[in-house]
Amino acid sequence: MSRHPVLHLHADLAGASQALADWVAASLRAVLEQQDRASVALPGGSTPGLFLAALGKQDLPWKRITLLPTDERFVPADHPRSNERMMRAALEPALLAGAEWLSFSSEEPSLSLEDFAAQLGEQVTRLLPLSVVVCGMGEDGHIASLFPGDEAARMLQPAGPSIVPAFPIGLEPRLSLSAHVLRGAQEAALLFAGEVKRQVFANALRLRDKPVTLLLTERRRLHAFVAEQS
Numbered sequence: 001m002s003r004h005p006v007l008h009l010h011a012d013l014a015g016a017s018q019a020l021a022d023w024v025a026a027s028l029r030a031v032l033e034q035q036d037r038a039s040v041a042l043p044g045g046s047t048p049g050l051f052l053a054a055l056g057k058q059d060l061p062w063k064r065i066t067l068l069p070t071d072e073r074f075v076p077a078d079h080p081r082s083n084e085r086m087m088r089a090a091l092e093p094a095l096l097a098g099a100e101w102l103s104f105s106s107e108e109p110s111l112s113l114e115d116f117a118a119q120l121g122e123q124v125t126r127l128l129p130l131s132v133v134v135c136g137m138g139e140d141g142h143i144a145s146l147f148p149g150d151e152a153a154r155m156l157q158p159a160g161p162s163i164v165p166a167f168p169i170g171l172e173p174r175l176s177l178s179a180h181v182l183r184g185a186q187e188a189a190l191l192f193a194g195e196v197k198r199q200v201f202a203n204a205l206r207l208r209d210k211p212v213t214l215l216l217t218e219r220r221r222l223h224a225f226v227a228e229q230s
């Protein structure tokens with residue numbers, strides 16, 4: 001039976017974001033006491049900007065840390081819909097301090113989504129298990145680019161690709177860390193805001209019917225950083 005999540009409730013997104021940045025930094029320090037390098041997968045979207053900026057300012061041995069997105073829209077890195085552009089801007093102090101950035105943006109426009117996913121997957125596999133994964137959550141209970149009903153959201157076995165292509169209806173094609181990579185992280189956290197998502201999360205915990213619940217395991221607790229006000 002997977003363990004219940006730890007709920008970190010904050011009045012606003014600024015408070016939840018700072019608390020999550022402090023938690024990620026403490027988790028990375030703990031990992032780096034045991035191993036030479038650490039890795040952290042971070043979310044895109046509209047919620048995590050304050051969190052990413054607060055994380056980038058943390059006093060950490062960034063040269064020993066690899067940063068990567070949980071997922072990316074299959075667009076050029078400078079495209080307005082690219083997560084990478086927003087994330088690298090917010091994380092600039094960490095990148096300037098030597099953190100490695102594993103890009104999910106293809107430099108080869110001729111490469112198909114599937115071929116790039118396979119190539120990128122080999123790079124991610126070399127990092128496994130990820131030290132820390134932080135996901136946002138959509139109002140449909142998706143995390144990364146694993147959406148309700150996706151076969152990929154059910155592939156929890158440790159075998160299989162580390163990166164999966166996704167084709168969400170009405171959105172750009174995407175690349176996502178696969179379910180077993182997200183689930184297998186040594187530490188895992190969520191960041192979301194507002195009453196609608198709080199209800200979605202509560203229902204998902206009860207019904208276990210949404211991709212977000214793949215982050216619940218017997219091995220470690222999921223930490224949910226929740227802002228009451230979105």
Ligand code: 6PG
Nearest residue numbers: 044045046047136137138143144
């Ligand atoms: C993305 C994210 C995605 C996001 C959720 C929540 O590429 O959009 O990685 O998984 O975390 O869709 O997005 P918001 O924070 O914008 O609600």
